[in-house]
Amino acid sequence: MEKEVRILDVIGLDCPMPLLKAKKELNGMAPAERVKVLATDPGSVRDFDVFTRQSGHMLIESGEDNGTYFYVIQKKL
Secondary structure (H helix, E strand, C coil), rough: CCCCEEEEECCCCCCCCHHHHHHHHHCCCCCCCCEEEEECCCEEEEEEEHHHHHCCCCCEEEECCEEEEEEEEEECC
C-alpha cells in the first residue's frame, strides 16, 4: 500500500522560505510520514539536499519538471 503523501506548495517563494515552510510542516508530522514539496526557487535544490543530510530526514525523490522542483521527504523515525 502506498503511503499518503502531504503536498506543500511553496511555488513562487524565494530562499529561505521553501525550506523554512518545509521544516515547519515536518515538525507537525509523525515519524515516517512523507511530504512532497513543490518549489520554483532554483536554490532549493542545494538547500533540500543539505537539509535532509544534516537533519536525518530522508530525501526519497527529487526532480524538476518545467521549472518546478519537487522533493519527497520522509520524516525521520
